[in-house]
Amino acid sequence: MGSDDRVSFTLNDRPVQAACPPERILLDLLREELRLTGTKRGCDLGTCGCCTVLIDGRPTLSCLTLARLVEARSVTTIEGVSPAQGLSAVQRAFVELGATQCGFCTPGFVMTATALLREHPHPSRSEIEQAISGNLCRCTGYLAIVRAIESAAGSAP
């Protein structure tokens, strides 16, 4: 197989190389090839945010990203922001404040929130709402999610 059929990138801080035809979508590569199923498939159309991952630290919809476009870049998934033991500050706040109900949108929100807090450690409420407005949640009405992100911003990572 020639190099044209592969993609090489950093995934959760480790180098990976994977077979990758040009039309492969990043979400499919992550879920179906690499079996990282924490990233969720909600719509396949870029409308729900469940598949949010970080590419070079920026929240990105993996269902709208051709996998080959992450060549030589850094991809972080929910598996990459979850500590080996325990939970991150964002994750802890989501659990404790009821920001996860059915949980299907949650990995996407955790990725968005993690990126937001890295860039703006103390975001305003409207900055939080703006940041999460690409992620749909049908359970919480977003209020607990905003509170969790505010709470995580106030605590050590």
Next chain:
Amino acid sequence: MTASDPVADEPLTLLGGRIPYVEGPLKVTGRAEYTDDIRRPNQLVGRLLRSPWPHARLVSVDLREARALPGVAAVLTGERYPTPFGVLPITHDETAIAVGKARYQGDIIAAVAAEDERTAELALEKIRFEVAPLPEYADPEAGTRTVAEPIHARGLAGTNIQKEVVQHFGDVDAAFAKAAHQVRVRGSFAGVTHAFTEPLVTIAEATPDGRLTVWSATQVPHYLHRALSEVLGLPMHRIRVVKPEVGGGFGGKSDPLPHEIACAALSLETGRPVKMLLDREDVFYTNHGRHPTRNDVRIAVDGDGRILAYDVEALIDGGAWSSFGTVTTYYNGVLAMGPYRVPNFRYRGRRVYTTKPPSGAMRAHGGTNIRYSIEVALDQLAERLGLDPFELRARNALPPNSTTVNEFRITSTSFLKCLEAAKRASGWSEKFRKLPFGRGVGLGCGFYISGSNSPIHFTPKMPQSTVHLKVDMDGGIAVHSMQADIGQGSNTLLAAIVAEVLHVDLARVHVQRVDSDVSPIDLGSYSSRVTFMMGNAARSAALQLRAALVAGAATLLGIPPSEVEVGHERFTPRGRAEPAVTFEQALHQAMEKVGALTATGAYQTRPAGGSFKGARAGTAPAYSFSAYVAEVDVDVETGDYRVPKVWAAFDCGRVLNRLAVEGQIEGSVHMGLGQVMGESMNYRASRMLNPSLLEYKIPAPQQMPEVEILLVGDADPEGPFGAKEAGEGPLIATLPAVANALYDAIGCRFTELPITPDRVVRALEERRKEGRPWKGA
């Protein structure tokens, strides 16, 4: 609670607090397993062909090309498994794959299993149908008359009417004749859908031992289990239904759905596992959301504002199938019967098949649209009577321990407390009719069933909920039940109730995944039944386990069981700190001769309702009550409006998990705001125009109000630890509160939902034209 119930008088130690979800850490790390996260060895991809025609006779089909395609394992049409099914045993009119004709654009007409997605999709393109178009029936009104080609043969007398309900209690005409005032509201409601984030998905695996395992995103594993058995002709004990984590349901995953059965059929056909993941557009076509509805509500009151009668009609657009429709038809009438005393009541409801995606049950099923029209009508009556809207409602409140005219048994109600709390917290008296033009407050009230008193299935007679507990020498307590956690927190409540009764750490209690091979039957998550019914079953099971542990401790302490005091993870002689027996010591003593301790708890509703036809519809072992105030802020130029705050006073009896209850209320406000402010399934004739989450807009974070939650319920006498439902009822009051607040703000009444900015602008223009000034504008 009886005298023999040892926990009745104990203070709660865990329940009543804020209990984070037990599976929360799995969800926030992406480690919770949903159906699509499962992959079986040698799994095939299942795909469905959907009808592009709204109504068509399937004359013939040519599957040869599709079957000949390399990589195609099976191609099925409806004739292979033609047995009809449906969630209600009395209206089996659905098929896994259409037989004979397609009834809506999106109806499944063929199914394919192939080695990969691309092959499956190519195969769908190679299926050739010859069809004869049939008349399209988009309008339910037209379907009430004789039609050329009824959508279903079982429609009423040559029409498309699926169900007609006519009820009359008391004498409505006499009541109207002596009324001091009467008001009429004709409401019109667009269809809305659940829009859960996890798409519909099923995996089925037929195995050489003659069994079939089905993993599915379902709210009611038991109904799926029954439907699979009926359609596929396999006994239930050869089918195993597993419910992994479910990414939201809201009613949309409560029917057994055709793709679930088609997926299983493909697996039986191929002998291999098949995964069927529906894309988002197909999820919209599957729908089963809230019915597009028109209702006509007349209310008569006396000179003091006491309700004399309701006269209600409803015309309900059912879409292509029955689904829960018979229940829907009753609910659109009988769920008018609270939270007020209504001495005379007449109802005529008709649910009509149309060639649209099927409607079904959605959060606060059947109660939402009727409640809207009634609460808007009461707002008008209050104005006419010169009464404060709170006062009008307080005068009519159903008293506790009463019976409605249609024989609902009302036990606990803290409705008056809801009214008081909402009025005080919202600063109502300083705001109502006093805020400047464009701003206003409105009141809406609701009530809802805490579970349906009658299960859907009567054969065999069995409890509504069953919970099994098992504790072995490791001291972990395994909990099995077919209740379905879909995000509302029922696993957490189940674990917490067991921990509370036994006075053990929550971490000891492990709620097992729903698996029909080992989980005892519970009827699942619908009709807001879980807390009440599963809660009572869990409490009963835990009490039995507790008695066994107390007996073990008593033996070790050398005292009679009645002298044992149960502390947290320890047992002592009553009133003394020492000597103490640990949980494990008591357990091991109790196990000595019998091995692992097991217990079964069950809950069954007691008979309720009258003896007339349809009397059971709407009966429940308890009802929740609510009073919400919404504040709105209208841009009178653009018609755009915001809801800055909602005060939500709710009576769910005793609150068992405050975190979950608040989450249900906030989520319900969000969903209610969606329906009142903007959500709508749009159609051109019967073709859906917006089957995507981009075009079907749910409210954004920026549109969410602050929600002040006021939990004021008194303990219910029959609920587990005094609890009632909080999963669906909290949605209802949101809609009329917003509509009535808009009236206070701009003097315009809205009877057509959703109330979009263009409708607001048009209403403002009309009011100006009519020369009706409002608050100086």
